Amino acid sequence: MKNQAIPVITLDGPSASGKGTIAHLVAQALGFHYLDSGVLYRLVALAAMKHAIAAEDEPNIVAMARCLNVSFVDATVQLDGVDVSEAVRAEICGEYASRIAQYPTLREVLLDRQRNFRELPGLVTDGRDMGSVVFPDATLKIYLTADAEERARRRYKQLIEKGINANIADLVASLRERDERDSKRLASPLQQCEDTHLLDTTGFSIDQVVNQVLSMYADISTTSQL
Ligand SMILES: Nc1ncnc2c1ncn2[C@@H]1O[C@H](COP(=O)(O)OP(=O)(O)O)[C@@H](O)[C@H]1O
């Protein structure tokens, strides 16, 4: 495992709980690096869809992941040198990503790529298994959630603001289906572990949640210096 002295904050949780937004702002506030692990699964999904590989075709999905040509340039995500920042956020990509994320072989291939983001002065990362599998020795582990209706409303607003058509009832159904698949799979399921702090953000603003995470991290940093 890469340098264990480098602090890591993990935020795991269901879809649209605010993981990416909060993790990004916390990283900014602390001057830490940020890794959105879901984007790696989405990129494999996008590449597979582009090559017409079915989600059931595990060997070809894994082969594709092994030679995935990804770069993070400024605030963009590039696949084979093409900016796919918008394309990876599509609901169909998240759906496909959730299906292929069940393959232990795929998860294994992506492990080192994720761990390589652990660089000084620290890392904030979000996903489903960041605290349980990828960074089990993380400094602070958070399980971020909100009730399904609120998450669907947040996602709805996010899609509408981007000019993408959406329907709340369909979103609630697809979030529930994806959460169930992500939590019930055998390989690195989304779960709340014993050493994870539960943060239910229902009814809280983004600023309130960011401040709560920063204050939890400050408490841990102070305690570890005593
Ligand atoms: N506490 C919050 N209150 C209101 N909206 C939020 C909150 N946290 C996140 N959001 C909004 O919800 C949407 C989904 O958040 P996102 O970070 O993409 O979630 P995730 O990474 O868990 O899928 C975004 O538009 C974000 O601005």
Ligand SMILES: Nc1ccn([C@H]2C[C@H](O)[C@@H](COP(=O)(O)OP(=O)(O)O)O2)c(=O)n1
């Ligand atoms: N660490 C991770 C991150 C994502 N995944 C899978 C499961 C998720 O449904 C998809 C997409 O993840 P992503 O975090 O981008 O999705 P949301 O923004 O939460 O909707 O990838 C995973 O299995 N493990």
